[in-house]
Amino acid sequence: MIYREAGDFKTSYRDDGQTFPIRLDRWGYYALLGVAFLVVPFVIDSYWANAVLVPFLIYAIAAIGLNILTGYAGQVSLGTGGFMAVGAYSVYKLMTAFPGVPIFVHILLAGAITAVVGMLFGLPSLRIKGFYLAVATLAAQFFLVWLFNKVPWFYNYSASGQINAPERTVFGWAVTGPATSAPAKYLTCLVFAVVLAWIARNLTRGMVGRKWMAIRDMDIAAEIIGVNPLTAKLSAFAVSSFFVGIAGALLFSVYLGAAEASEAFGINKSFLVLFMIIIGGLGSIFGSFAGAAFLVLLPVLLKNLLVVRLGWPTDLAAHLELMIVGGLIIFFLIVEPHGLARLWRLTKEKLRLWPFPH
Amino acid sequence: MIATPAAEFSTDKGATRPVLMDLKNITLRFGGVVAIKDISFDIREGEIRAIIGPNGAGKSSMLNVISGFYVPQQGEIWFEGQKRPPMKPYQVARLGLARTFQNIALFDGMSVLDNIMTGRLNKMKSSLFSQALWWGPAEREEVENRAQVEKIIDFLEIQNIRKTPVGRLPYGLKKRVELARALAAEPRILLLDEPMAGMNVEEKEDMCRFILDVNDEFGTTIVLIEHDMGVVMDLSDRVVVMDYGRKIGDGTPDEVRANPEVISAYLGVAHE
Ligand SMILES: Nc1ncnc2c1ncn2[C@@H]1O[C@H](COP(=O)(O)OP(=O)(O)OP(=O)(O)O)[C@@H](O)[C@H]1O
Numbered sequence: 001m002i003y004r005e006a007g008d009f010k011t012s013y014r015d016d017g018q019t020f021p022i023r024l025d026r027w028g029y030y031a032l033l034g035v036a037f038l039v040v041p042f043v044i045d046s047y048w049a050n051a052v053l054v055p056f057l058i059y060a061i062a063a064i065g066l067n068i069l070t071g072y073a074g075q076v077s078l079g080t081g082g083f084m085a086v087g088a089y090s091v092y093k094l095m096t097a098f099p100g101v102p103i104f105v106h107i108l109l110a111g112a113i114t115a116v117v118g119m120l121f122g123l124p125s126l127r128i129k130g131f132y133l134a135v136a137t138l139a140a141q142f143f144l145v146w147l148f149n150k151v152p153w154f155y156n157y158s159a160s161g162q163i164n165a166p167e168r169t170v171f172g173w174a175v176t177g178p179a180t181s182a183p184a185k186y187l188t189c190l191v192f193a194v195v196l197a198w199i200a201r202n203l204t205r206g207m208v209g210r211k212w213m214a215i216r217d218m219d220i221a222a223e224i225i226g227v228n229p230l231t232a233k234l235s236a237f238a239v240s241s242f243f244v245g246i247a248g249a250l251l252f253s254v255y256l257g258a259a260e261a262s263e264a265f266g267i268n269k270s271f272l273v274l275f276m277i278i279i280g281g282l283g284s285i286f287g288s289f290a291g292a293a294f295l296v297l298l299p300v301l302l303k304n305l306l307v308v309r310l311g312w313p314t315d316l317a318a319h320l321e322l323m324i325v326g327g328l329i330i331f332f333l334i335v336e337p338h339g340l341a342r343l344w345r346l347t348k349e350k351l352r353l354w355p356f357p358h
Numbered sequence: 359m360i361a362t363p364a365a366e367f368s369t370d371k372g373a374t375r376p377v378l379m380d381l382k383n384i385t386l387r388f389g390g391v392v393a394i395k396d397i398s399f400d401i402r403e404g405e406i407r408a409i410i411g412p413n414g415a416g417k418s419s420m421l422n423v424i425s426g427f428y429v430p431q432q433g434e435i436w437f438e439g440q441k442r443p444p445m446k447p448y449q450v451a452r453l454g455l456a457r458t459f460q461n462i463a464l465f466d467g468m469s470v471l472d473n474i475m476t477g478r479l480n481k482m483k484s485s486l487f488s489q490a491l492w493w494g495p496a497e498r499e500e501v502e503n504r505a506q507v508e509k510i511i512d513f514l515e516i517q518n519i520r521k522t523p524v525g526r527l528p529y530g531l532k533k534r535v536e537l538a539r540a541l542a543a544e545p546r547i548l549l550l551d552e553p554m555a556g557m558n559v560e561e562k563e564d565m566c567r568f569i570l571d572v573n574d575e576f577g578t579t580i581v582l583i584e585h586d587m588g589v590v591m592d593l594s595d596r597v598v599v600m601d602y603g604r605k606i607g608d609g610t611p612d613e614v615r616a617n618p619e620v621i622s623a624y625l626g627v628a629h630e
Pocket residue numbers: 388391392393411412413414415416417418419420460
């Protein structure tokens with residue numbers, strides 16, 4: 001089997017528009033899904049789940065969300081942490097207020113609530129762009145975290161000011177709460193990540209996605225050819241926040257189990273997710289996964305290598321991590337704004353023509 | 359002068375057809391600058407209507423008024439016999455107006471295909487929800503509209519650059535893609551702001567042919583701004599001449615050419 005398009009002719013526009021035009025890509029993708037659903041759950045232990053796979057999947061969802069807004073629709077946001085907090089506190093309030101309703105419904109509702117909040121905070125984008133919009137979303141970030149700390153109703157008046165996820169089950173399996181097993185955490189996040197990535201792919205290859213990109217590339221021309229900037233921008237904020245809200249809900253309820261707004265959803269989170277899409281690739285779903293994987297794995301690798309193997313002090317390793325991330329951000333911003341996704345595609349393009357590059 | 363079979367088409371289209379758009383007493387000011395001064399003219403169904411005039415005469419501003427991007431301080435725009443209420447540009451687009459820009463305004467991050475597909479946005483109605491799930495109607499609509507876009511791609515002979523990111527194309531091809539995007543909307547009126555500016559002779563000939571074919575085959579009404587007098591005289595049915603925001607001439611190419619005011623204001627000083 002060779003990595004080629006030749007002999008794999010597209011006979012319809014439907015086929016031409018598909019996600020993986022090259023057959024080998026398609027098979028690789030199905031194989032990956034097969035392993036992710038049928039193999040990993042049986043071998044995953046709590047170290048792999050908690051240190052690597054579960055955060056990877058959750059941040060991938062958040063990164064896709066931010067990428068829709070920033071990478072596709074061109075609206076900068078520094079409010080990701082705040083919107084994740086909205087998802088987390090929504091799912092908490094829903095779980096505790098309606099214990100009988102399935103947890104998946106709550107998580108989706110938390111996403112929907114975040115979508116509405118995101119749309120509200122997206123309203124300034126109709127007037128301002130770029131730097132000023134970034135500052136406005138930064139204000140949203142601080143306001144939301146402040147709100148969740150300040151108003152006790154949000155954390156059900158708990159003495160610690162924390163929110164704690166009660167146990168909820170799906171088909172008898174605990175997916176939230178202290179008793180949740182590693183495979184259950186992993187599978188829950190995997191289902192959301194796969195379905196949401198598929199939805200993001202559908203939206204971005206269709207007319208909604210084209211409107212977003214048109215606004216990103218040239219907003220005035222977009223409006224003159226018929227894009228309503230109001231609906232295009234607000235739909236980007238809504239869809240993006242839906243994704244980010246679900247990521248926040250999962251982070252709190254499935255992964256952390258307990259959270260405090262300023263600690264779990266501070267400005268650091270906003271930057272972390274922003275760095276993921278810059279490194280992974282703006283305007284790419286694959287890039288969102290790549291960036292999330294990179295920034296989740298990097299500290300784990302560095303820790304294993306430097307601290308465990310070489311006996312470096314932990315803080316030194318942490319500093320090195322910051323330097324590496326900072327350097328990469330600068331590199332990608334200057335040299336390759338399309339990030340790892342582009343590097344990957346270039347490699348594939350080379351491979352497609354190999355061994356006759358001309 | 360470019361040799362085209364235009365002479366055959368320059369019949370009295372302008373005089374006999376019904377009025378599609380009527381611009382009445384349009385005045386547009388930017389602070390102290392009067393870009394358009396009390397101008398009236400009409401656009402008739404199926405004609406090619408040229409707007410000419412020296413640099414800064416207010417031609418592009420006129421097009422921007424028609425497409426709703428500039429709001430004139432005075433004047434009325436009548437479309438299909440009805441006075442057009444104040445509208446946002448995207449609402450004007452829905453009435454069936456599409457345009458190209460003097461400084462190409464393509465979406466550089468998107469492929470040629472996606473740029474042209476974007477032109478069909480008012481033809482595609484499926485909801486956000488059905489697009490998210492890519493089910494029945496959304497997919498069917500995408501395929502149907504893709505088929506229409508492919509016809510335009512064939513028509514403009516840009517098959518081999520379909521998947522190319524627009525940012526990488528040379529200038530002449532960008533102009534062609536921009537025309538394709540406007541055509542994809544199947545407009546009632548097509549507004550072209552200097553579609554041939556900066557092109558070599560061969561590219562100009564191609565563009566002339568496309569414009570004539572669009573007008574001829576689809577019956578699309580075209581408003582054309584162009585500096586190349588040869589092109590204008592060949593293509594257009596009727597010409598509006600502007601100078602310093604005023605209208606100084608209006609009629610068939612022959613009439614305009616014979617108008618002394620036009621000769622002194624424009625033709626005399628043309629070829630700059
Ligand atoms: N947005 C604007 N703000 C201020 N002045 C403007 C604006 N747009 C156009 N003008 C002014 O209006 C006048 C007409 O400009 P316009 O672009 O319509 O001319 P034009 O006939 O298209 O010229 P050209 O042949 O150079 O394209 C010029 O004096 C220009 O400076």
